[in-house]
Amino acid sequence: MIFRQTRELINEIDIFLDSVSQSGLLFELALKDFLDKHEEQFRQRLTTLIGIERTADLYKRSTENDLFTKSLIPEQRGDVLKIIEQTDNIIDTIKEVLVNLDIEKPDFPQKFKAQYLELGAICAKSVESTVNACRMYFKHPVSVKEHLHKVFFYEKEADKISDSLKRNIFNEPRLELSQKMHLRYFAARIGLITDKAEETADMLTIFVIKQNI
DSSP states (O other): TTTTHHHHHHHHHHHHHHHHHHHHHHHHHHHHHTTTTOHHHHHHHHHHHHHHHHHHHHHHHHHHHHHHHHOOOTTHHHHHHHHHHHHHHHHHHHHHHHHHHHHHHOOGGGGGGHHHHHHOOOOHHHHHHHHHHHHHHHHHHHTTHHHHHHHOOOOOOHHHHHHHHHHHHTTTTTTHHHHHHHHHHHHHHHHHHHHHHHHHHHHHHHHHHHOOO
């Protein structure tokens, strides 16, 4: 293990990754609450997510501080910092989607609910696979690829669902153009979560190759 001498650092990163994982799971539940019009429960989940984000930020800063002040893993320091920053972007994107749902309160027609739920579920799976890949990078690098291919698969599936959803929205004659644009916006923003996961997976792919050179 490249990081065998930095057990405390790995523990900090593990807790940070727990926050990323929880944000993905919470997003799927919060989206369902919003679509089901369970407003109070949705806001409770949003509040929980904001707390998770704050915890993640604390561990992110602590990890960054330890990497520099304790002169840990100097050869891998830059890579580790990039991984943490990129995965933190996933939480930020999830929070942005939920906050915007709370502020804008879009009216989702019942006929599109299933596709939005499917898209949310794919996002959660994408985040979880990304977190698993990150964990393996620090603990068992040869196993990273077992999770990366899932991230890429889920991103493609999300694109298919999002494109289909947007087509269905704009083919609905009973909706005003303004509502179509609003619904299209949220389909795109939800899909952005899998894009952030894919960016992390691309980065991990390069870092694993570097380790093997």
